[in-house]
Amino acid sequence: MKIAVLIKQVPGSDSALPLTGDGTWIDDSLITFVMNESDNYALEEALRIREKINDGEVVVVSMGPDRVQRVIREGLAKGADRGIHLEEDGQIETDPLCIAKSFTSVLEDENFDLVLTGLQSDDTGMGQTGILLGELLGMSTATLGIETDIQSDTIRVKRELESGWFQWIKLPLPASVSIQSGINQPRYPSLKGIMGAKKKEIKIVAQSEHRPDTKWQSLNRLFIPQTNKQTETLNGDADTIVNRLVEILRSDLRII
């Protein structure tokens, strides 16, 4: 069983997010980067699948500038077998189809049985990469996985639907599944793992070898939402006030 886990390095949730001068991206010289949260769960799920069937290979794959090798090393320290780094030397790509095409070009010859990704990245939150990649590689796909059950040539995935509903589906392998945060308890890398990771292979693929020429979508502008306070005094008799209050709660604040 060959499993690829896509891991993205994203700004840590307690980082300030200063924008670049032209407002098209964040100034990442001032940010601490961490492993994307749901990717950590995807990695843990992959490691558990490998342990359960007592066979196979887990490969961590990440795209970005040199610094992403840190999350690859972290994955290797936790027990992944090898890494692949898709270099990005200019602007960070934000178009999910472009990203999926990059991954496809690098991963198609590897013939993975399973691709696990986090549900979405904590920075752009598109939630598309896993499905697009699965489609481009001709795999069956599922999103929002909260439990997996691997068989010899299928995988059963429990999916989280709306309003407390769940669904078990069975996918033929090869498959690409995106994993929801919280589905397992990710391990800490042991010191042995950390020291051993230094010797594991990370294959580096230059940007020119994976980045597609066409771009379908791009970010125009990022901005920090303005917070403004408004005070409204409700007047009138009790019925009027209650009606207005319910209307605010229902349609303005949408909390009932």
Place this chain on the structure above:
Amino acid sequence: MQYIGPDFYNISDLLKEEELLIQKTAHEFVQNEFMPVVNEHYEKGTFPTEIATQLGELGFMGSSLPEESGGAGVSNVAYGLILHELERGDSGLRSFVSVQGALVMYPIHSYGSDEQKQKWLPGLGSGELIGCFGLTEANFGSNPGGMVTKAVRDGDDWIINGSKMWITNGSIADVAVVWAKDEEQIVRGFLIEKGIDGFSSSDIHGKLSLRASVTSELSLVNVRVPDSARLPKVEGLKGLLSCLTQARYGIAWGMLGAAVDCYETALNYAKERKQFSKPIAGYQLTQAKLAEMITRITEAQLLVYRLGRLKDEGKMTFQQVSMAKRNNCVLARDIAKISRGILGANGITEDYPIMRHMANIESVYTYEGTHEMHTLILGQEVTGIAAYDS
């Protein structure tokens, strides 16, 4: 990746990628697994022994020792960063790991026979076995050379009599490294197994410091052990002191961790707490305190970092370790006090870690060579004159 803590002088740039990942792992482990239970144990005066195997699995026991000795072969700086994180949590946790690694695994690794190594090191490294170190006696603390615990040769065996006081992990240990004098007054180390005839322990109660740590008295009455229980490659105080050097090295890093936790708690509090027209961090008196603290923390970081690299290069001296242990205990003591003041009334509660650290630091200030003893070691080093009788 970044050093977790205030980094005024870009310490991160000096640390290797794997050292930073090791610190991060230790940090997350302590915050997620230990902090939720620390107050409960501190209050009850107990140590969460179930954490030992988790510490072992991660490789935190004797981590700088080679793998064949139960360690993980990490650098001394990485080892220091682990202790920094454990003591950011609580001195009880750091003490547990220091004793296990520096005072039990280290002497067995350095002075033990192959048989002793095989018997003890794997279990100590994995945390399935716990060890303790029995040196201090009720009447001999700073002056361990005066110890009265006796080991008398009897055929192939030794008969040991005496008692040891203030022994961390004493009653929970599976093996005790006990130091005793033979008939020629030579200090020797013995590995005494839990449960053998004449060997018992009782816990010291009423501690107001290091409460989340077990401290015991060991009693040895006609304890008979074979010569194979003696550490064969060590004789006299010197070898014993080399264990203390290992432990003191880690303590210097640990105290920095406690100081950092106090400082960061105070800094965050000062930025949020408003009195009069603005946050108390905006007043000059508070800023003077914060400026002083960040300066001393930065000095201490550079001290232990350099010490760690010297140790990695095999060039570290015990006098250099004395300087770092002495300095960082005083630093932590002062910073805990200043930080506590910044929190006002809130500072005295268990909702914040400072009072717990403050009380713990008193033990650390005293054990592993008191502040005064390290002063005398430094005094002797610079003058060439010993101010204590040897």
